[in-house]
C-alpha cells in the first residue's frame with residue numbers, strides 16, 4: 001500500500017514538473033498530452049468511432065482520463081516493484097517516461113525541445129521514487145512504536161507533499177500552457193474587416209419558429225467540434241502564414257495582415273462531419289467571412305496535372321480536397337470569422353478552410369498553414385490513411401428535430417419539423433411518412449442558398465398510441481434520398497431518419 005502510494009506520488013511529482021517545464025519550452029510537448037495524442041493516432045478506427053459514438057465530443061476528456069488512470073496504475077506498480085525488486089521500479093518509470101518522450105518528439109510540430117518535459121518527468125520521478133521508497137522502508141523497519149510513528153508520519157508528509165505539488169504543478173502548467181488567454185487576447189485585438197461582398201439577407205421565410213427545431217444559423221457555442229487536437233493549437237496571428245506549395249508556377253506566401261487586406265466575402269455554409277449518423281448532430285450552419293481560395297490558387301498557377309490540394313494544419317492534420325472544388329465558383333474560402341466574430345480557437349483561429357459540399361475531413365482544415373497542390377496518386381491525407389475514402393462529397397440527408405425520439409406528446413395537432421441538406425446542390429422536396437402510410441409533402445422553408453441546410457415542418461394529426469415517423473428529402477437535381485442503410489465508414493452514412501413517438 002505504502003509502496004504503491006510512493007510510486008503514484010513520485011510519478012505525480014514528475015508529471016507536475018514536466019507540465020511546468022512544458023509551459024516554458026514547448027506547450028505541445030506535455031508528456032500526458034503527447035501520450036494521449038499518440039493513443040488517438042494509433043488506436044484502431046472502430047475504437048475511435050466507438051468512443052466518439054459513446055461520449056460524443058467529450059472524447060478528449062475520456063482519453064486524457066484513461067491515460068491518467070493507466071499512468072496511475074503503472075505508477076503504483078512501479079512503487080511496488082521498487083520495494084520488492086529494486087531497481088525495477090525506477091526502470092519502469094524510465095520506460096513509461098521514455099514512451100512519452102518518443103510520443104512528444106514524433107508529433108508533427110515537435111522540435112528538439114519537445115524531449116525536455118518527458119526527460120524532466122523521468123528524472124524527477126526517479127529521484128522522488130528513490131527517496132520515498134527509502135522513507136517507506138524506514139517506516140517499516142523502525143524499531144519501537146514511537147520511532148515507527150515518526151517514520152510513518154515523515155513518509156506520509158513527504159509523499160503527500162510530492163503528490164500534491166505534482167498535481168498542483170500539472171494543473172497550473174496546463175492552464176498556463178493552454179494558451180487560451182493568449183489566443184483570447186489576440187482574438188479581442190483584431191477587428192473584423194468589413195466584407196467586400198456582404199451576404200444577401202436571409203429570406204424571411206427561411207426560419208420557421210417551431211419549438212425544438214434547430215436554429216437556421218447555429219450559434220458558434222453550440223457548433224459541433226471534431227478534431228484530433230487534444231490541445232487546441234494557440235496561434236499568434238502575427239506569426240501565422242499560409243504557404244501555397246507543390247505543383248505551382250510560383251509559391252505564394254500570405255500573412256494574416258495580407259489576408260485581412262484582401263476583399264473578403266461573406267457566405268452561409270453548412271458544415272457536416274462524415275462521422276454523422278443519420279439523425280445525428282455533427283452538422284451545423286454558420287455565417288463565414290473569408291477569401292476565395294480560387295483567387296489564391298490562380299495567383300500560384302497550379303500545374304495542369306494537379307487534381308488535389310493537400311491542406312495542412314499546424315498540428316499536422318491534413319485534408320485532401322479535389323482541386324475543382326477549390327477552383328470552381330463555389331464559396332470555398334479561407335475563413336477568418338464565424339457568425340460575425342473571429343474564429344473561436346477550437347474552430348480554427350486564426351484561419352480555417354470552409355468548402356461547400358464536402359465533408360469536413362476532406363475540406364475544412366482548421367489552423368491551416370499550407371496548401372500543397374498535388375495529386376491523389378502522390379499524396380494522401382490524415383483520414384484517408386486511416387481507412388476513410390479519399391473523396392467525401394456530403395450525402396443528401398434529412399433529420400427530424402421535433403418531436404424528440406421516444407418523447408410523449410399529446411394527441412391532436414403536432415408540428416413535426418427538422419432540417420434537410422444536400423450542400424451545393426440544394427433541396428427541392430421533403431416528405432414525411434407516418435407508420436407505414438403514404439408519403440406526404442412537408443412544408444419546405446426557403447433556403448438561404450444551396451450550400452446550406454433548410455428547415456421543413458409537417459402538421460401531423462396525431463392519434464393515441466405509438467407511432468413511427470420517417471423523413472426523406474429530394475435534392476434539386478430530383479434525386480431521392482436513399483433508404484439503404486450505410487455506415488459512416490468509409491464515406492458517410494445513408495438511410496432514413498426514423499423516430500418512435502408515444503401519443504396520449
Ligand SMILES: Nc1nc2c(c(=O)[nH]1)N[C@H]1C(S)=C(S)[C@@H](COP(=O)(O)O)O[C@H]1N2
Nearest residue numbers: 224225226227228273313317360361364366
Ligand atoms: N486541423 C484540423 N482540422 C480539422 C480537423 C482536425 O482534426 N484537425 N477535423 C476536420 C473534421 S473531420 C471536421 S468534420 C471539421 C469540423 O469542424 P468544426 O470542429 O469547426 O465543426 O473540421 C475538420 N478540420
Ligand SMILES: [Mo]
Nearest residue numbers: 273274360361
Ligand atoms: Mo469530420
